[in-house]
C-alpha cells in the first residue's frame with residue numbers, strides 16, 4: 603500500500619479529552635486539554651502541553667497545582683464549551699460543582715467520574731506553541747459507582763475520546779482483549 607505524507611502534524615489517534623482546572627484570582631477556571639498522558643508509574647505523573655496564553659495555564663504557574671478531570675460522554679457539550687471559550691471572556695467558575703483535596707488549590711469537578719489532583723513538578727519550554735507541564739498525581743478520586751473491583755471502569759465512566767485535525771468526538775468502542783495477556787497467543791513469523 604502506497605503511503606501519502608501528511609506533514610509534521612500532531613497526529614496520534616485517538617486522544618483523551620480532559621478538563622484541567624486551576625484557581626485563577628481566587629476562582630476555579632478550566633480548559634479542555636487533549637495533549638495529555640501518563641508519563642511515570644511511581645510516583646504517578648502526568649504531562650500535558652498547554653498554551654501559556656490560557657487563563658488556566660497562568661493559574662497553574664502561579665499556584666503550582668492543578669486538577670485533571672475526566673468527563674463522561676454526557677458532558678460532551680460542556681467539555682467543548684470549556685475548550686471554545688476562555689476565562690478571559692466567560693466565567694467558567696460556576697459550570698461545575700467544585701470539590702477540593704489536600705492541595706486546597708486544585709479545583710476538581712464533582713460531575714466528572716475521575717479526578718486527579720496534581721502538584722506541578724516541572725514546566726518545560728520547548729520554544730513552540732505549548733509549554734509542557736509535568737504534574738505528580740498526589741491523589742485520585744472516583745465515585746464507587748464507576749469502580750469495578752476497586753478500579754476505575756472506562757465503561758461505567760462512559761469516557762469519550764477525541765480525533766484531532768478532523769475535530770470529532772467518539773464514545774468508546776467494545777472491549778477487545780486483556781492487556782499483558784493477548785500477546786501470549788501471538789505467534790511471530792519465522
Ligand SMILES: Cc1cc2nc3c(=O)[nH]c(=O)nc-3n(C[C@H](O)[C@H](O)[C@H](O)COP(=O)(O)O)c2cc1C
Pocket residue numbers: 619631632633634635636637638651652653655656657658659681682684685686687688689690732764
Ligand atoms: C477538544 C479540545 C482540545 C484542546 N486541547 C488543548 C490542549 O491540549 N492544549 C491547549 O493548550 N489547549 C487546548 N485546547 C484549547 C483550550 O481548551 C481553550 O483555548 C480554552 O478555552 C482555554 O481556556 P482558558 O483561557 O479559560 O484557560 C483544546 C480545546 C478543545 C476544544
